[in-house]
Amino acid sequence: MSRWLTEAVPRARIAAFRTLVYLFVAADLVIFTPWVRDRVDVPGNLYQPLFIGRVLPLPTPTATLVSVIFWALLLLALLAASGRAHRLLGWTVFALYLQWMIIAMSYGKVDHDRFALLVALAVLPTAGRARHGDQTRTEAGGWALRVTQISVICTYFLAAWAKFRFGGLDWATGSVLAKAIIRRGTDLADLIAQVPHLLLVAQFGILAFELLSPLVFVLPERWRLATVGFFYSFHLVTIATITISFAPHLVAMTSFLPLEKVRPVVALRHLLARRSVPARGDLGPVSPVEAGPPGAEPVPGPAAT
Numbered sequence: 001m002s003r004w005l006t007e008a009v010p011r012a013r014i015a016a017f018r019t020l021v022y023l024f025v026a027a028d029l030v031i032f033t034p035w036v037r038d039r040v041d042v043p044g045n046l047y048q049p050l051f052i053g054r055v056l057p058l059p060t061p062t063a064t065l066v067s068v069i070f071w072a073l074l075l076l077a078l079l080a081a082s083g084r085a086h087r088l089l090g091w092t093v094f095a096l097y098l099q100w101m102i103i104a105m106s107y108g109k110v111d112h113d114r115f116a117l118l119v120a121l122a123v124l125p126t127a128g129r130a131r132h133g134d135q136t137r138t139e140a141g142g143w144a145l146r147v148t149q150i151s152v153i154c155t156y157f158l159a160a161w162a163k164f165r166f167g168g169l170d171w172a173t174g175s176v177l178a179k180a181i182i183r184r185g186t187d188l189a190d191l192i193a194q195v196p197h198l199l200l201v202a203q204f205g206i207l208a209f210e211l212l213s214p215l216v217f218v219l220p221e222r223w224r225l226a227t228v229g230f231f232y233s234f235h236l237v238t239i240a241t242i243t244i245s246f247a248p249h250l251v252a253m254t255s256f257l258p259l260e261k262v263r264p265v266v267a268l269r270h271l272l273a274r275r276s277v278p279a280r281g282d283l284g285p286v287s288p289v290e291a292g293p294p295g296a297e298p299v300p301g302p303a304a305t
Contacts, residue, residue, distance in 0.1 A: 005146050008137035012260035014130035015083055017145065020259070021120050022081035024251045025097055029074050032247060036104045040066050046107060053102040061103045069096055069103075083130060090125030097121055112155060116252035119151035120144075132263065148255040153213050155249060160210035172203045180242045189241035209234065216256075228256045 039047075040063045047060050059065065073096040080089035098121075101114055127144040163171040177199040181189040192198060216227045231253060235246050 005143055006139040007142045007146065008139045009142045009145055010260045011128075011130040011134040011136055011138050011141060012132055013258065014127045014138065014141035014144065015132045015134065016259035016262065017120075017255060018083055018086070018124055018127070018130065019081045019132075020254060021117070021124065021251060022077045022093065024117070024248070025077040025093060025121070026074055026081070028248065029070060029077075029100075032245075033100070033104055036100060037066050037070060039103060039107060042107070048108070049106045050102055050110070052098075053106055058099060058102060066103065069100055072096060073100060083132075086127070086129060087125045090121070094118075094121040094125070112159065113246040113249040115155050115249075116148060116151040117248035120148040120252050120255065123147050133260075135260070145255045148252055149217075152249065152253050152255065153216065156210040156213040160207055163207065163210075172207055173200065174203075175199075177203055177242075184243050186241055186243060192241060224256065228253065 040061055044060045049058060073093065076089055076093050076096065080086070080093050098118060101118065105111065105114075123144040127141040128138055130138070130141060167174070167176075178193065181193050181199075185193070213231075216224055219227060232250065235250055238244050238246065
């Protein structure tokens with residue numbers, strides 16, 4: 001079991017995952033959860049902190065506190081994306097983002113798509129140093145990715161458990177998806193809803209998918225990647241029909257992927273280098289002196305230099 005938990009991975013994979021996660025944290029503040037800053041405008045008695053917020057305990061958020069967290073987290077997340085000072089910056093970003101999420105989720109609604117991302121932020125500082133392109137393998141990094149993967153799958157499996165706990169089989173046989181489509185459905189969802197019994201089939205399919213999700217760990221690598229692709233396609237359909245994105249969860253799920261093979265910076269450098277080398281046709285006509293005698297190799301002349 002310990003060997004499976006600490007299966008070594010390339011350090012480049014850790015570097016890529018670290019950059020992606022911290023860049024998402026910065027994007028999350030300004031794209032997905034900027035509304036957290038508006039929470040301070042409501043009366044303080046509406047703030048009902050989550051259990052962890054009561055245990056720590058954390059103060060009731062004020063405009064000053066939320067602004068400090070926002071700007072500090074935004075700056076530190078961008079710095080952490082570089083991979084420098086991975087422990088200091090990593091732990092600080094985790095602590096600030098955890099408090100940001102506690103504030104966000106302490107007004108009556110708790111989103112479970114943040115769980116795996118929070119776990120990733122908690123374990124990334126333990127993954128050690130990692131540079132893009134470094135193919136040496138690390139067990140510490142492997143452990144960080146494995147724990148994140150487990151949290152991703154727990155999000156699915158425990159979602160099914162919650163459905164059975166609070167709704168039983170009535171969740172699958174009821175009108176859950178129909179209500180979601182009425183409340184926030186798209187034109188595509190309206191078309192799907194017209195197909196008889198399709199929504200009921202989809203509800204049973206969602207339960208089966210969530211309950212069987214742990215099997216991804218016993219599949220061969222090729223099939224495991226295909227299954228993760230199916231996970232992404234499921235969320236793509238969810239976005240296209242009922243506009244629920246699960247963006248933090250999708251970022252955490254990249255822990256399953258060979259991210260070291262995706263190197264946008266290197267690809268950009270190659271592209272720029274290729275464009276900077278002029279083609280032969282761009283050098284103008286070749287003079288007889290440059291061409292040399294018949295059958296000889298062309299001799300570079302002043303035009304080529």
